[in-house]
Amino acid sequence: MPKETLLELKDLHTHFFTDNGEIPAVNGVSFSLDKGEIVGIVGESGCGKSVTSLSVMQLVPNPPGKIVGGAINFKDENIVNAAQKRMKQIRGNEIGMIFQEPMTSLNPLFTIGNQLIEAIRFHRKISKKEARQESVDLLKLVGIPRAEGVIDEYPHQLSGGMRQRVMIAMAMSCDPDILIADEPTTALDVTIQAQILDIMRDLNRERDTAILLITHDLGVVAELCERVIVMYAGEVVEEGSVREILKDPQHPYTKGLIRSLPTLHGDDQKLYSIPGTVPKPGMKKAGCQFAPRCEFAFDRCFKEEPELYELGKSRTSRCFLYDKKEGDAAKHAESTFGS
Numbered sequence: 269m270p271k272e273t274l275l276e277l278k279d280l281h282t283h284f285f286t287d288n289g290e291i292p293a294v295n296g297v298s299f300s301l302d303k304g305e306i307v308g309i310v311g312e313s314g315c316g317k318s319v320t321s322l323s324v325m326q327l328v329p330n331p332p333g334k335i336v337g338g339a340i341n342f343k344d345e346n347i348v349n350a351a352q353k354r355m356k357q358i359r360g361n362e363i364g365m366i367f368q369e370p371m372t373s374l375n376p377l378f379t380i381g382n383q384l385i386e387a388i389r390f391h392r393k394i395s396k397k398e399a400r401q402e403s404v405d406l407l408k409l410v411g412i413p414r415a416e417g418v419i420d421e422y423p424h425q426l427s428g429g430m431r432q433r434v435m436i437a438m439a440m441s442c443d444p445d446i447l448i449a450d451e452p453t454t455a456l457d458v459t460i461q462a463q464i465l466d467i468m469r470d471l472n473r474e475r476d477t478a479i480l481l482i483t484h485d486l487g488v489v490a491e492l493c494e495r496v497i498v499m500y501a502g503e504v505v506e507e508g509s510v511r512e513i514l515k516d517p518q519h520p521y522t523k524g525l526i527r528s529l530p531t532l533h534g535d536d537q538k539l540y541s542i543p544g545t546v547p548k549p550g551m552k553k554a555g556c557q558f559a560p561r562c563e564f565a566f567d568r569c570f571k572e573e574p575e576l577y578e579l580g581k582s583r584t585s586r587c588f589l590y591d592k593k594e595g596d597a598a599k600h601a602e603s604t605f606g607s
């Protein structure tokens with residue numbers, strides 16, 4: 269069966285207009301998400317992951333932020349400039365979103381039930397009683413024990429993990445085609461994190477909900493995603509299937525992210541971290557943005573910007589090592605890279 273593309277970003281540019289100048293936080297990002305697929309966006313903090321997802325929802329704070337170029341195709345519609353009325357329909361009804369800190373998205377003054385019922389009745393004309401029953405079902409769907417009791421509790425009465433489940437229930441209340449999850453497990457401890465990832469995997473299987481999972485943690489991507497987009501300094505630097513990327517990373521930045529993953533055996537070893545820091549988007553230099561931190565960088569990397577080289581089907585890398593012209597450098601990298 270041919271894949272149905274649900275969401276397609278094409279050369280998206282989102283800038284912030286600040287006192288310190290124009291900041292290109294998202295700088296020409298393109299990728300797509302198919303029906304029922306789970307795609308990860310990974311990169312260190314400050315790489316533009318959240319601004320990318322907020323752009324899809326038209327939730328970038330404006331001012332100072334603004335989408336200044338590109339297209340966001342949702343099904344057959346370019347929603348980059350969609351009217352607020354249309355965006356309200358899309359948010360919650362067609363694309364659901366959850367964030368890192370569920371407390372900030374839940375109203376502390378209302379019970380879980382009040383908020384779920386309101387979310388359900390916002391889009392559909394059903395009775396309060398029916399909406400309440402659906403709310404209980406949703407809480408059960410996301411694995412909340414004693415859902416009949418929790419529905420009358422307030423957010424502060426729940427643990428962080430339970431609140432995140434409620435947020436997922438809220439996002440799922442209108443059975444969206446896409447769930448965007450921005451660092452959904454970052455604030456949670458590992459056991460709870462694993463449970464939340466399980467819930468998202470189940471939702472994907474049972475309801476065929478496509479998931480765009482945004483995280484700084486490649487380990488989380490490895491758990492849940494089929495395909496991954498690696499972002500650095502507002503750009504996509506590598507794309508591929510999770511299997512290929514973990515086995516055979518093609519960008520030095522991805523290689524560094526993999527090396528930074530805690531290993532099962534080496535818990536007494538000092539954890540590797542990529543030297544240096546993500547450049548502030550306002551401070552862009554000539555050449556490859558990763559060059560100053562890259563152990564393979566050569567002259568050209570500091571002068572010219574690499575394009576996103578196509579390495580295969582849905583397999584790309586923004587690195588001169590994959591430019592055919594750089595035969596020797598690429599060979600050198602391959603010999604050092606494989607380790």
Ligand SMILES: Nc1ncnc2c1ncn2[C@@H]1O[C@H](COP(=O)(O)OP(=O)(O)O)[C@@H](O)[C@H]1O
Nearest residue numbers: 284293312313314315316317318319320332549
């Ligand atoms: N409200 C804002 N005002 C100005 N700049 C912002 C704002 N929000 C984000 N940015 C810029 O966008 C960059 C990318 O941010 P973000 O998408 O949140 O990164 P990530 O989610 O990958 O950690 C930040 O480094 C910052 O420079």
Ligand SMILES: [Mg+2]
Nearest residue numbers: 317318319451
């Ligand atoms: Mg973020």
